[in-house]
Every structure is written in structure tokens, then in C-alpha cells.
Amino acid sequence: MATHYSSFERGGITWLLQRLTAVFLVGVLAFHFMLLHFVNHAADITFAGTQARMSQVGYFATMWLFLVTATFHGVNGVYNALVNQGLDGTAKRAVGAVLTLASIALIVQGTRVALAMTDLL
Amino acid sequence: MSQTYDRGTVEDFGRWREFKAGMWAWLFHKFTGWVLVGYLFTHIAVLSTATASDPTVYTQTLSGLEELLIVRVLEVGLLAVAVFHILNGVRLLLVDLGLGLENQDKSFYASLVVTGAITVASVPTFLAGV
Numbered sequence: 001m002a003t004h005y006s007s008f009e010r011g012g013i014t015w016l017l018q019r020l021t022a023v024f025l026v027g028v029l030a031f032h033f034m035l036l037h038f039v040n041h042a043a044d045i046t047f048a049g050t051q052a053r054m055s056q057v058g059y060f061a062t063m064w065l066f067l068v069t070a071t072f073h074g075v076n077g078v079y080n081a082l083v084n085q086g087l088d089g090t091a092k093r094a095v096g097a098v099l100t101l102a103s104i105a106l107i108v109q110g111t112r113v114a115l116a117m118t119d120l121l
Numbered sequence: 122m123s124q125t126y127d128r129g130t131v132e133d134f135g136r137w138r139e140f141k142a143g144m145w146a147w148l149f150h151k152f153t154g155w156v157l158v159g160y161l162f163t164h165i166a167v168l169s170t171a172t173a174s175d176p177t178v179y180t181q182t183l184s185g186l187e188e189l190l191i192v193r194v195l196e197v198g199l200l201a202v203a204v205f206h207i208l209n210g211v212r213l214l215l216v217d218l219g220l221g222l223e224n225q226d227k228s229f230y231a232s233l234v235v236t237g238a239i240t241v242a243s244v245p246t247f248l249a250g251v
Contacts, residue, residue, distance in 0.1 A: 022214060026207050033203060037243075042196065043187035043250055047176035067165075074158030081151055102162075110165045116172040 018076055021069040028066045047117075054117040067110040075103045142226035146209055153206040160199060190251050197247045201240040208232040 036042060053059050079099055087095060115121065170182045186192045212228045215221050221228055
């Protein structure tokens, strides 16, 4: 029986980042769900309420980090899944480029949305 | 000192017939991961209504969606997917740290049971006021 087992090759920076973001996301995703479904019900959410939350520096920073880490973890997870299925060569590079562009677009748009929700600026 | 662990061919989806706990955990983690990353892109798209010059666009879009029963039901599904991915993710982190590999089947079953319990307990909250 193995004493140590890992799903991915060890030693790479993305391997480490996938796990570090996982640790962060475990807490923040649970917090996000609790706050916006159980403390504040989704049906009762208004722009004013969202703006009040997003105008607190700590909450804004947490949500922006949530966006960045979730995008990395999710898109890198998709990439790893495709590589596990045998993606290789030119197709691997092309998929990597498309996923990188999609990540950048999501983070840019998510940042625009976050800024529109706050009155910090 | 490291040892090898023969997990078979990862790419062979036909192995689901073997009913090995680790294989189901792997499949469920992949499935829930795809759902969550798909939802992330959709979520930012819907929240983009906050960039409209009229703030009521955001409020009315969210309340309009929440009036639909199918949206509430899908939210319960999203909670189930998120809870399982979190719990199984913790299980994977522990295994990666060398903890609990011998009990990885039991921790997978525990993840399923806790996910089911949280999901069922959350149904009244999600469906309230539809």
C-alpha cells in the first residue's frame, strides 16, 4: 500500500497553486453560500445591499481574491482533466491558450463588475 | 519512502462498472468541477447587470430569476455540487498530504452522506417564497 499518492505530477508550480487555491476556496465558497443564501436570501438581494457589502474593503478584497482563485482553480482543473484524457502536442498548446484567454477575460469582466458594485472609488 | 500505487488506466471510463469507491470519487469530483467552473462564468455574466447605469436592472434581474421554480431547484443542485466538491476536495488534500489513504473509501462515503444531509436540510431555505 502506498504511503503517499497524488493525482498529478509533483514539483510544478501549478500543482502547488491548485492545492493552495483549494484550501482558500474551501473556506470562501462555504462563506459565500452561507452569506448569500442563508443569512441573506438570494431572492432578497438588491443592488443597494450588494453595494453596502462590496463597499467594505475587507469584503471587496475577499470577493476579488475569490474571483481570481476560483478562475485559476476551475480553469486549471479543466486543463488538467483534458490532459488526463490524453490531450497532447499542438491541441494541448491551443487549449491552454484558449483557456488562458478565457481566464483573463473572466477576471477582467469580474473586476469591472466588482468595481461597479462598490462605492470605494 | 515512496511506494507505487496501481490505479489502473485513468482514461478508461469503462472502469465505472468495477464500483470502486475511488473511481466514483474521481468521476464525481470531475463532474462537480465542470459544473462549478461552468457556473462561475454564468454567474459573472448575470452579475454583469450591475454595470448597467440603472441599478434596478441588477435588482430586477436577480429577483426575476429567483421567482422561477426551476432556478430555485437548480440552486439546490448547485449547493449539492459545491458541498460535495468541497468535502471531497478536503479528502483529496488529506490524501495528498499522506493522510487517510487506507480509509479513502470510507471518507468518500462520508462525503456523500454529509452532502446529502446538508442538501436535504437546505431545501426549505432555497424553496421559501417561490
